[in-house]
Amino acid sequence: MTTFLTFTILGLVLGSVYAIAASGLVLTYNTSGIFNFAHGAQAMLGTFLYWQLTYGWGWPMWLSLVVVVGVVGPAMGAILHALIMKGLRDTADVTKIVVTVAILLGMLYLSQWIWHPEEARIMEMFFGSGAKIEFAGVVIRVHEIICLVVAAAIAVGLRLLFTRSRVGVVMRGAVDDPDLLRRCGHNPDRVAALSWAMGSTLAVLAGVLITPIGGGALEANALTLLVIDAFAAAMFGRLRSIPRTFVGAMVLGMTATYVMAYFPTDWTWSGNFRVSLPMIILFVVLIVLPQDRLRGAAIRTRERYRVPTVRKAAVWGAVLVAVVFLLTLLMEETSVTTFALGMTFAIIALSLTVLTGYAGELNLAPLSFGAVATIVAFHFGVSGTGLAARLTLWGILLAVLVTAVVGGLVALPALRLRGLYLALATMAFGVFLSTMVLRDTVEHTLFGRTFSIFPNGTLIVPPLKIGPLDLRDPETFLLTATALFSLIAVGLVALRGSGYGRRLAAMKDSPAAAAMLGQNLVKLKFGVFMISAAIAGLGGVLMASASGSVAGENFAVMASLGLVMLTVVGGIGYISGALFGGLMSGVGFTIMVGTFNDLAAATPAMETIYKSLGQLAMVATALIGMGVGKNPSGTVHDIIEGYRSLRKARPVLIGGAVAEAVLYVLTLTGVIGNWWFAILSACLGMMLPVFGKMIMPEAVLSEEELARRRSTPLELAGIDEPYTEELRRRLDRELGLPSGVDRAPRVPAPRAAEEGDVHVVA
Known part of the structure; x- marks a missing residue:
């Protein structure tokens, strides 16, 4: 007692x-x-x-x-x-x-x-x-x-x-x-x-x-x-009832301590189960509680995405492979390996494009599905031992298939969920996988066979070899990952333009309207979850193979949240947004921290400053994510819109291409370093739309923008330019006044005396 x-x-x-x-x-x-x-x-x-x-x-x-x-x-x-x-x-x-x-x-x-x-x-x-x-x-x-x-x-x-x-x-x-x-x-x-x-x-x-x-x-x-565990208590009260929230919190707390007190000590998984218990309860609560009714789109959101044609997507995919090939000629082997890791993250980010960008469903744990595929590939897809070990094609296919099935199983109980509830359910799955499965390093016996899910806390995944294609070579791995990214991207663009893709878009825009038109929302969600999980699984296996070995921390929920954030910053509805998010998540942090650490090691007198700048760069990345509210369509959307205005300014585009080619040749010949090439290329890419507006404004700017540029500044109205009817209308527009408002009668301006005028002298 x-x-x-x-x-x-x-x-x-x-x-x-x-x-x-x-x-x-x-x-x-x-x-x-x-x-x-x-x-x-x-x-x-x-x-x-x-x-x-x-x-x-x-x-x-x-x-x-x-x-x-x-x-x-x-x-x-x-x-x-x-x-x-x-x-x-x-x-x-x-x-x-x-x-x-x-x-x-x-x-x-x-x-x-x-x-x-x-x-x-x-x-x-x-x-x-x-x-x-x-x-x-x-x-x-x-x-x-x-x-x-x-x-x-x-x-x-x-x-x-x-x-x-x-x-x-x-x-x-x-x-x-x-x-x-x-x-x-x-x-x-x-x-x-x-x-x-x-x-x-x-x-x-x-x-x-x-x-x-x-x-x-x-x-x-x-x-x-630890505080996030309180999410389960908040959802118990459905984010509305304080008394139910407190009841849920007490149930959560006592259940955790009872597990610690009464679970048998010889159960090796009881400690991980106790840590995972709040997320298990959160998932169960989300499933059991009644959900809100389907709603239409009462308020249009500010996100806007343009989906390219399949032909354009294929062309840009080929351009991406060519650009990456040219970059490999400039990079060292370690840089190529890092770049390849970023490209595998970009493949995982494509799972968010189809699931969230196209269908409007949320997944806050994409790396968790990559972990499932990696575990399957490690146990069933590796042939040989030691340096001769290779990842087999059938092992990758099995891992992708199993991950798709797991995605469907996770989606089945969550098919009733939408929006925030679905995001919390996937996050609960990710935390559960990290705390329960990926920490399971002890041996188990099942059907007379001894195994360990995550032996020694590390999985060693060798590179793939198919006939003459050996991904042990870093350049080959990078080009293969880039080609796979491009092929999957073209397939997703084709999917978005198909009837199935249009049904996904309708479900995202208004679930109630889609259901009223006879669409089966359960089948749509189930199918898109399986597609998304399969893509994330493929990217996860390639990521583990690019790293050589992975630990449970590589698939932690915080890493998943970072990938989701950067993909939304890039533009969740764009293929290029997935490329941006993946490269920044897989490469950006590593390059930033590594560069400042190298500078600190090279100049001990400024070690503290350089390390502080590295930490500041990490914080600044999060600040970019906080600004998504002001630009919900993403960074890529702004870049695309800027370059779309240059379609009639071909000399500017040609000049930019020539300048980039010159920078590449100078780097290839060793005149400038790789860092200068990266910095100058980034500056050129950002400034080209600005140069277009300066050099060829007639071709870049709209008629309204041109008229605004040519007109007199408002503060000089009536001084450098007389009050005309057109100027009055412009003032109304700028001040937000309705057109045609009643004004006091205007007194005509006095005119100069002309010959023939009659003057009356008092």
């Missing part, structure tokens, strides 16, 4: 902290309609700051709490809303999700920059672990009592806030109908800012409370995922 009471109290304490964190999620979602995936990162950042103030600088505990929970927490939420969140109205779910994911990654990079991950940091319980009382034979620490009391007070306070106060009613109305709320004299943005401040405060408080309970050293990724 003592054991039961002990673990029950521990479960209630853990559940109380989950309840505090989940309440913050409910607050922000109810007032802004945005699910904050960065909630755990906010808790992590606040906890690190609390450690710095209390243990790093020696501040009193109470003063550190006041500063972190009472000042920094609310300020963090209010600033996030003012700078980012309020600009996310009329954007698709994927854009809202990716912006918060970018904030999560940015906070992780920022914490690793300020607090080096290799330094151990320990937090003690409030008043020390020795401050405790005994109740019914169970020892309860004061810190745990504080957690229970604070959670109960917050539960009662939030309940009264939403049901008995005018502020709570206004908060609920801020997301339901902000225009109606504004007509009633309230400011929806101010209400949402208040809720984000409160939500951030609760996140920080949860992080400070839960860290001493879990024990161990502070670690950014672990603490972020």
